[in-house]
Amino acid sequence: GIDGPSLLADIAETAAFGGTAKGGICRLALGAEDRQVRDWLGTQAAALGGVLTVDSMGNQFIHLPGSDPALPPLVMGSHLDTQPTGGKYDGIYGVLAGLSALRALQRSGYRMRHPVELVNWTNEEGSRFAPAMMSSGVFTGAFTQAQAYGTQDARGTTFGQALEEIGYRGAEPCGQHPVRAYFELHIEQGPILEKEGITIGAVTGVQAMRWFDLRLSGQEAHAGTTPRAMRRDALLAAAHVMIMIDEIAQSYGADTRATVGVIQVQPGSTNVVPGEVQMSLDLRHPDDDVIAAVEERIRTEAARQAEQQGVTLSMKRIWDSPAVHFDPDCVEMVRRAASLTGQSYRDIVSGAGHDAAYMGHICPTAMIFIPCRDGLSHNEAEHAEAGDIVAGANVLLHAIMAADAH
Amino acid sequence: GIDGPSLLADIAETAAFGGTAKGGICRLALGAEDRQVRDWLGTQAAALGGVLTVDSMGNQFIHLPGSDPALPPLVMGSHLDTQPTGGKYDGIYGVLAGLSALRALQRSGYRMRHPVELVNWTNEEGSRFAPAMMSSGVFTGAFTQAQAYGTQDARGTTFGQALEEIGYRGAEPCGQHPVRAYFELHIEQGPILEKEGITIGAVTGVQAMRWFDLRLSGQEAHAGTTPRAMRRDALLAAAHVMIMIDEIAQSYGADTRATVGVIQVQPGSTNVVPGEVQMSLDLRHPDDDVIAAVEERIRTEAARQAEQQGVTLSMKRIWDSPAVHFDPDCVEMVRRAASLTGQSYRDIVSGAGHDAAYMGHICPTAMIFIPCRDGLSHNEAEHAEAGDIVAGANVLLHAIMAADAH
Ligand SMILES: NC(=O)NCCC(=O)O
Ligand SMILES: NC(=O)NCCC(=O)O
Numbered sequence: 001g002i003d004g005p006s007l008l009a010d011i012a013e014t015a016a017f018g019g020t021a022k023g024g025i026c027r028l029a030l031g032a033e034d035r036q037v038r039d040w041l042g043t044q045a046a047a048l049g050g051v052l053t054v055d056s057m058g059n060q061f062i063h064l065p066g067s068d069p070a071l072p073p074l075v076m077g078s079h080l081d082t083q084p085t086g087g088k089y090d091g092i093y094g095v096l097a098g099l100s101a102l103r104a105l106q107r108s109g110y111r112m113r114h115p116v117e118l119v120n121w122t123n124e125e126g127s128r129f130a131p132a133m134m135s136s137g138v139f140t141g142a143f144t145q146a147q148a149y150g151t152q153d154a155r156g157t158t159f160g161q162a163l164e165e166i167g168y169r170g171a172e173p174c175g176q177h178p179v180r181a182y183f184e185l186h187i188e189q190g191p192i193l194e195k196e197g198i199t200i201g202a203v204t205g206v207q208a209m210r211w212f213d214l215r216l217s218g219q220e221a222h223a224g225t226t227p228r229a230m231r232r233d234a235l236l237a238a239a240h241v242m243i244m245i246d247e248i249a250q251s252y253g254a255d256t257r258a259t260v261g262v263i264q265v266q267p268g269s270t271n272v273v274p275g276e277v278q279m280s281l282d283l284r285h286p287d288d289d290v291i292a293a294v295e296e297r298i299r300t301e302a303a304r305q306a307e308q309q310g311v312t313l314s315m316k317r318i319w320d321s322p323a324v325h326f327d328p329d330c331v332e333m334v335r336r337a338a339s340l341t342g343q344s345y346r347d348i349v350s351g352a353g354h355d356a357a358y359m360g361h362i363c364p365t366a367m368i369f370i371p372c373r374d375g376l377s378h379n380e381a382e383h384a385e386a387g388d389i390v391a392g393a394n395v396l397l398h399a400i401m402a403a404d405a406h
Numbered sequence: 407g408i409d410g411p412s413l414l415a416d417i418a419e420t421a422a423f424g425g426t427a428k429g430g431i432c433r434l435a436l437g438a439e440d441r442q443v444r445d446w447l448g449t450q451a452a453a454l455g456g457v458l459t460v461d462s463m464g465n466q467f468i469h470l471p472g473s474d475p476a477l478p479p480l481v482m483g484s485h486l487d488t489q490p491t492g493g494k495y496d497g498i499y500g501v502l503a504g505l506s507a508l509r510a511l512q513r514s515g516y517r518m519r520h521p522v523e524l525v526n527w528t529n530e531e532g533s534r535f536a537p538a539m540m541s542s543g544v545f546t547g548a549f550t551q552a553q554a555y556g557t558q559d560a561r562g563t564t565f566g567q568a569l570e571e572i573g574y575r576g577a578e579p580c581g582q583h584p585v586r587a588y589f590e591l592h593i594e595q596g597p598i599l600e601k602e603g604i605t606i607g608a609v610t611g612v613q614a615m616r617w618f619d620l621r622l623s624g625q626e627a628h629a630g631t632t633p634r635a636m637r638r639d640a641l642l643a644a645a646h647v648m649i650m651i652d653e654i655a656q657s658y659g660a661d662t663r664a665t666v667g668v669i670q671v672q673p674g675s676t677n678v679v680p681g682e683v684q685m686s687l688d689l690r691h692p693d694d695d696v697i698a699a700v701e702e703r704i705r706t707e708a709a710r711q712a713e714q715q716g717v718t719l720s721m722k723r724i725w726d727s728p729a730v731h732f733d734p735d736c737v738e739m740v741r742r743a744a745s746l747t748g749q750s751y752r753d754i755v756s757g758a759g760h761d762a763a764y765m766g767h768i769c770p771t772a773m774i775f776i777p778c779r780d781g782l783s784h785n786e787a788e789h790a791e792a793g794d795i796v797a798g799a800n801v802l803l804h805a806i807m808a809a810d811a812h
Contacts, residue, residue, distance in 0.1 A: 084673035085626050085681065127675040190631035209630060211676055220491050222783040223665035223688040224615060225596035225757035228656060230781065235666055236652055239645040246642055250634060259629035260641055261676045263669060267490035269533040270617055270667045270686040271759075272784045275491065280676040282629040351631035353677075375636065377628040378678045 002397060003107075004390035007100040011389070014040060014080070014096065015088045024380025025088055029081040029123035030058070030162035037080045038168060041120055044099055048106060050118075053177070054170025056145060057135040058122040058163050061177060064102055066115040066404075072178035074112075074403050076101060076396060077119030078186060079355065083127050087382020089372065094185045095120050097393035104397055112404045114180055121355045122168070128153045129162075130280075131211055131319035136355035139175045140362045142321075181330060181364040181403050184356040185396045187384050191375030192348060199391050200338040201348035201369030202331050206357040207255075208291045211319035212281040214241070214302070218311040220267060220275035235265050235274040237309035241302045245281065248297050256294060257284040257351070281315075286349055288323050324357045329406065330366030330399075337368075337398035343391050352377070364403075368395050408803060409513075410796035413506040417795070420446060420486070420502065421494045430786025431494055435487040435529035435540075436464070436568035443486045444574060447526055450505055454512060456524075459583070460576025462551060463541040464528040464569050467583060470508055472521040472810075478584035480518075480809050482507060482802060483525030484592060485761065489533050493788020495778065500591045501526050503799035510803055518810045520586055527761045528574070534559045535568075536686075537617055537725035542761035545581050546768045548727075587736060587770040587809050590762040591802045593790050597781030598754060605797050606744040607754035607775030608737050612763040613661075614697045617725035618687040620647070620708070624717040626673060626681035641671050641680040643715035647708045651687065654703050662700060663690040663757070687721075692755055694729050730763045735812065736772035736805075743774075743804035749797050758783070770809075774801050 017037040018027030027033040041060060045052040050062040063073065078094025098118040105116060121139075126132030129151045137143045149160030163169045188194075193201050218232035242260050249258035259282040266276035283298075285291040299315055306313035331347075338345035348369055350357075359365045370392040373383040423442040424433030433439040447466060451458040456468040469479065484500025504524040511522060527545075532538030535557045543549045555566030569575045594600075599607050624638035648666050655664035665688040672682035689704075691697040705721055712719035737753075744751035754775055756763075765771045776798040779789040 083675050083678055085678070125675075126677060127673075130676060132677060188631070189628045191633070191636065207630070219782075220785040222595045222758060222785075223667060224613070224663055224690050224759065225594070225781065225783065226663070227597070227660060228652075228663075229660075230597065233665075235669065236648060239648040242642060242645040243649065246634075254633060254635075257630055257632070257634075259639075259677070259679055261629060261671070261678050261680060262674050263641065263671055265667070265669050267533075268668050269489050269531075269784070270536060271532060271538060271665070271688050272489055272491070272667050273665055274667060275785075282677050284630050352628060353630060375631065376625075377631065378675070379626040379628075379681075 002100050002104050002390055002393040007096060007390065007393055008386055010096045010099065011088060011092065014092060018082065020380055022380040024382065025082045025086050026084050027082040028084065028128040029125060030166055034081055035166035038120065048102055050102065053172055054168055055172040055174045055177065056170055057138050057148065057174040058168035058170065059135050059139065059174065060120040062102065062118045064105065064116045066112045068113045071114045072180040073115035073117040074400050075117045075119055075179045075182045076400060077121060078184050079121045079124030081123055081125050083125055083378045085380050087377060087379060089187045089382055089384050090189065090377050091124055093187055093384065093389065097185050097396055100393050101397040101400060114404050116400060124355055129159045132353050133355050133358055135174065136358040140358040141175065142358055145174055179363045182356060182359040183366055183368065183396060183399050184354055185368045185392050186354060187372040187377065188369040189352045189372060189377035193369060193371035194373065194375060198346050199343045199370060199388055200345035200395055202334040202338065202345055203326060203350050203367035203369055204331055204347050205323060205325040206350040206353060207284050207286040208288050208323040209284045209321045209353055210291060210295060210317055213316045213318050214279045214281055215314045216277040216306055216311050218275055221273040223271040223273055226273055231273050232310035233273050234277040234311050237306045237311035238263065238277040238279060240305040240309060244301050244305050245298055248294060248301060252290060252294050255286055284351065286323060321353060321357060324360045326360055326366045327364035330364045333399045333402040334366050334368050334395065337395045337402060340398055341391065341394045343395060368392055368399065408506050408510050408796055408799040413502060413796065413799055414792055416502045416505065417494060417498065420498065424488065426786055428786040430788065431488045431492050432490050433488040433492065434490065434534040435531060436572055440487055441572035444526065454508060456508065459578055460574055461578040461580045461583065462576055463544050463554065463580040464574035464576065465541050465545065465580065466526040468508065468524045470511065470522050472518045474519045477520045478586040479521035479523040480806050481523045481525055481585045481588045482806060483527060484590050485527045485530035487529055487531050489531055489784045491786050493783060493785060495593045495788055495790050496595065496783050497530055499593055499790065499795065503591050503802055506799050507803040507806060520810050522806060530761055535565045538759050539761050539764055541580065542764040546764040547581065548764055551580055585769045588762060588765040589772055589802060589805050590760055591774045591798050592760060593778040593783065594775040595758045595778060595783035599775060599777035600779065600781060602752065604752050605749040605776060605794055606751035606801055608740040608744065608751055609732060609756050609773035609775055610737055610753050611729060611731040612756040612759060613690050613692040614694050614729040615690045615727045615759055616697060616701060616723055618689065619722045619724050620685045620687055621720045622683040622712055622717050624681055627679040629677040629679055632679055637679050638716035639679050640683040640717050643712045643717035644669065644683040644685060646711040646715060650707050650711050651704055654700060654707060658696060658700050661692055690757065692729060727759060727763060730766045732766055732772045733770035736770045739805045739808040740772050740774050740801065743801045743808060746804055747797065747800045749801060774798055774805065
């Protein structure tokens, strides 16, 4: 089985790459700290005797051969990038647990039929470069590599430039890597498993998610002289739009999620009525039809709210990731692995997006969740218990072994 | 009288220092473009035979001697810094018209009893370094120079560093400069003169203004997994606070102005519920008692709004500039100068802050307004008519001559 102490030590060691004062990690995709943790992973691959491949999106694959050279690899993985105020587990856990599973296979001498691989996907978070799950998206054909390369961060650096800068633009064309099946282990990032006291979530799918870019355009004016009736205040209009979005989301039930996470105002001066606002909207629901209805309602109402403030609004959808239903056989392998290793388990739907959501389009896929404290994620205080961490890694290992036998 | 064409040419020439594609100016205090326009003014001083002094806040004074060496100077002036999306007239007009008045006095051979000076005040706008009217504030003792030097811009550069960097930290201690009386010419920046078809405003005072720094503190969380009921969304709370401020301001009548011009969100990621928001509030009213009452109402209600969203709020007053009433004799000199030069005029209260507001605390002071198109200011489209520009400059010249005779 998994060497628990060494997995926990790897989590502690890599947390130093971008570690924050509050005990979290700030390791944005393709930054200096991302390079450090990638280099670290490369060193581990060599120590393990694995073969490292980097593809043209910077995805890292570590390969261990199987007994049958004709079979494509079974792949485990997740991501090593984080949010600006990210925790030590989101993504990282899945990669390091996969590494510990490779080590366990090597150590045991157990010979798998399929090759087994670990993947570290580039820019899963989508925080520096939108959208999320970018490189599994290119891998599976959801976007083109050219689209991804051209994406700019807030400073105008493109993804392509940043990839070159850290030296991780690999030779293998992204998407050419064969995959027999894909398993991703992750913290739940929500409150369900913890609340119910269950260790393993057998993830049956991922809810639908859409991202939007909203722009409000009013008129800059003097804060001291401009009467209220003459104002076309883009920020005040944005405030009305935000509240309206929240109300609409709530009216579609507790499963609806609507979040404005980014807002930029121009010119951004204390004594100037704002002329321009740009803001993001992250919208989610488990049901494709409901998310479409929520979007439609928001479009109509937001335009009306803005108009009432004398402001024009544009709302552009920049990402659409429909609801995903994982492969029933793979999900069943996860349930059995949990049962075999003596862990409590239940089915669960993911509220967060994962590279597995895109991989599910091209190969049999499933995910494994473990609880995290207070359901908190995308927060420096994110926490998972050592016992759950090791339990989840053993479920991953057994799911892969089951897939090999399948 | 004033040489109109040369004044208009100066306005056009200096508009190139920080000129924008939309025909406005972006010349933030103590930036490279501010240095350029200061150097230009120094060259004009030399050409005029005036003596240039720079004080320890970077204020530039150009001195022409009078016939009585015992008398302190009559001072005209305004500022050459702009908003990020500023126009070609705000502040600039007052400085360049003052320059044209000095030239007119030189050319005419008319010998004033008092010395006459022109001043360019540093950082009147308060956009890069808060608050506004910073250097006239230090000059008149409203803040200490140490406070001003320590003020940071959004990048963490202090005012003191920026002043050194552009080479405008002068030897004369700020505030030691004698002033007999102060006159400032400015565009109205509001709609009144234009609407009434009047050329000259005899400014009787400046309304009260207060600036606040608001901070909302909630909890970062995952946008996809965190149920609405568990969220403590600092940006959604900020939206509620902004709307509430607008409603309170409106309830205190049409003379109340409340503006949120700056908002920053942390961590600022599309898929993270915002944990922290910082925003500015600019509050104004002609009456000191009313502005105090509005502030009090906002404090109570804003805390309640934030609490309802599970967010804590702090609201710090960072600037308090009480209502100012200018010197009746000086105001009367402006009315007479308007009458003498054949211009229509009326009394008016300034909605914008001006260096004259602080100067009024230490010496007899008044201001002169001319109309601006659509009352629009702090906007690249800011515009004043050539006829009004020259008329205002002649009123300034005659007011100074009246003060000399007084
Ligand atoms: N797992 C995770 O947090 N991924 C980021 C994409 C998302 O926002 O759901
Ligand atoms: N005149 C002017 O726009 N000054 C800036 C200070 C203020 O906000 O009123």
